[in-house]
Amino acid sequence: DVKVTQSSRYLVKRTGEKVFLECVQDMDHENMFWYRQDPGLGLRLIYFSYDVKMKEKGDIPEGYSVSREKKERFSLILESASTNQTSMYLCASILDRARPYDGYTFGSGTRLTVV
Amino acid sequence: QKEVEQDPGPLSVPEGAIVSLNCTYSNSAFQYFMWYRQYSRKGPELLMYTYSSGNKEDGRFTAQVDKSSKYISLFIRDSQPSDSATYLCAMTWGGSNYKLTFGKGTLLTVNP
Numbered sequence: 001d002v003k004v005t006q007s008s009r010y011l012v013k014r015t016g017e018k019v020f021l022e023c024v025q026d027m028d029h030e031n032m033f034w035y036r037q038d039p040g041l042g043l044r045l046i047y048f049s050y051d052v053k054m055k056e057k058g059d060i061p062e063g064y065s066v067s068r069e070k071k072e073r074f075s076l077i078l079e080s081a082s083t084n085q086t087s088m089y090l091c092a093s094i095l096d097r098a099r100p101y102d103g104y105t106f107g108s109g110t111r112l113t114v115v
Numbered sequence: 116q117k118e119v120e121q122d123p124g125p126l127s128v129p130e131g132a133i134v135s136l137n138c139t140y141s142n143s144a145f146q147y148f149m150w151y152r153q154y155s156r157k158g159p160e161l162l163m164y165t166y167s168s169g170n171k172e173d174g175r176f177t178a179q180v181d182k183s184s185k186y187i188s189l190f191i192r193d194s195q196p197s198d199s200a201t202y203l204c205a206m207t208w209g210g211s212n213y214k215l216t217f218g219k220g221t222l223l224t225v226n227p
Contacts, residue, residue, distance in 0.1 A: 042203070042218060
C-alpha cells in the first residue's frame with residue numbers, strides 16, 4: 001500500500017511565523033501535490049512537483065512556497081503565516097500524472113490554525 | 116460559472132436507501148471522471164473512475180457520465196452506515212495534464 005504521511009495532524013501557529021508542512025511518500029511516485037481544503041470551497045491546488053527540484057504553481061500559490069529536495073519528500077512553506085491560511089492541508093502523490101484514473105493517494109491532512 | 120458544481124448537502128438517508136450524488140461541469144474537454152470518498156479526519160481515496168460517457172458498476176456503486184448534459188452521477192445501492200462520508204467528484208482532460216478539478220464534496224450520512 002502506498003502511504004503518504006504528513007508529519008503533523010494538528011498545528012497551531014502565530015501570525016507572521018514561518019511554517020513548514022512536511023509530506024513523505026514511500027512508493028517512488030514522481031508527482032506530488034499540496035492542496036488546501038476549506039468548507040464551501042472544496043479542494044484547491046496550491047503547488048505541485050513532477051520531479052526533484054521541480055515545482056509548478058497551482059491555483060492558489062500566493063503566500064506559499066514549496067521544496068522538493070528528495071523524491072519522497074515534498075514540503076509546503078508558509079513564509080509568513082496569516083489567519084486566512086487557517087485550513088486543512090492535504091498532500092497527495094501519483095506515479096504518472098498522465099494516468100489520473102490510477103488515483104491520487106492522499107495523506108490524512110494537517111489541520112493548521114493560525115492565531 | 117465554476118468549472119465543477121456539486122451540491123454540498125448534507126444528505127441524510129436511512130440504511131438500505133439508494134443514494135444519488137451528482138456533479139455538473141462546464142468544461143467539455145473533461146474526459147476522465149472520478150469519485151473520491153473522504154471519511155472524517157482522513158484524506159480522500161479514489162472510489163471509481165469513468166472514461167468519457169457511459170456507466171460503470173462496482174458492487175453497490177454505479178458511476179454514470181452524460182457528456183451531452185455535462186452531468187455525472189454516483190449511485191449507491193443498499194446504502195450502509197459505513198458509506199457515511201464526504202463524496203467528491205473530480206475530473207480532468209487527461210494526457211500529461213496534471214490538474215484534477217474537484218467538486219466541493221457532498222456530505223452523506225446513512226442512518227442505521
